[in-house]
Amino acid sequence: METWTFASASIIVKVLISILVIFSVIILITRISGLRTFAKMSSFDFASTIAIGSILASVVLNTNQSLLKGSIALGGIVLFQTFFSYVTRKSKRLDSLFTNSPVMLMYEGKILYENLDKTNVGEDDLIAKLRESNALKFSEVRAVILESTGDMSVLHSSETTDLDAKVLQGVKGIPDYVNL
Template sequence: MSDWFTASPTALVAVVLSTLGLYVVLIALIRVVGLRSFSKMSSFDFAMTVAVGSVLASTIITPSPPLLQASVALASLFGVQLVIAALRKHTSWAEHIVDNEPIVLMAGDRILYDNLSRTRVTESDLWAKLREANVLDPQEVRAVVLETTGDISVLHGQPDRVDLHPCLLRGVRDADRVDLGEDDYEGGTDG
């Protein structure tokens, strides 16, 4: 029990050195791979962030920090993320396997209870997200979408103003249940 509150100076120096070493390795990997490494654009990106944090934490606090193994593990994680990102960009099957499909939870002021049930989101969760998005009246809501990352997006505005543009719901399951404006967007697509 007394070991819980003490550590040798050598162990403390090892923690500091491994922290600095891993910090340098992490910065180098981020510079090579890019900031996308820690985005939450997909569920895979979120898993990557958690895995990197786990490697860092377990390496920093172990009694004999395996700095080389942790560096290789981090490089491997970043390498796998690069490969997955390239596959997602160039093939539809990889995107389909790796990513969840976003889904409409509210179409206008109508709650889609079947989709709430399917996604295991409660009505209380939904109301909390509407409050978080500063929705003052459910009639302001154009659509609520559960994104691939697990985040909930609330699209809202004055009901008598601009229609919700269809391009904002491309690739979203049950987008056809939402009242949309004219699809005149001529932007490019990924790939």
């Protein structure tokens, strides 16, 4: 009998076996498909990671779930993610349709408020990210970029070095006065 605070030995054994089997399957799938399976390179990768976690939890916690069904679902998500990544890599049109572009939020110590508004990022969130990346002065911040994954990249240096144009490749919202 299972209650809020108790589970029978047979249920606990099923959960433990499910953990061993489903995690073995996900390790096998990851070894076959590569580490990109869990990379957050795009919003689609992020969604895939959440779906994989949801399936893992469902199979492990619901002893009525089939391990085979869970394994097939995991494989299907990873296969679709791999296909989607391949298609968006080969087609610029599909890539621009399905993938968010990185956006410049700050450049050479100046906050780009228009880009903050477009991306729905608050100034306090930006400043918190600057602190997290150990930026000590606005003047040391070369650029802050909201990546397609939702992460913020803070490029800063106490030296007055120019940014390599290749580092800003694909970034939207770069101010007009910037010559790259």
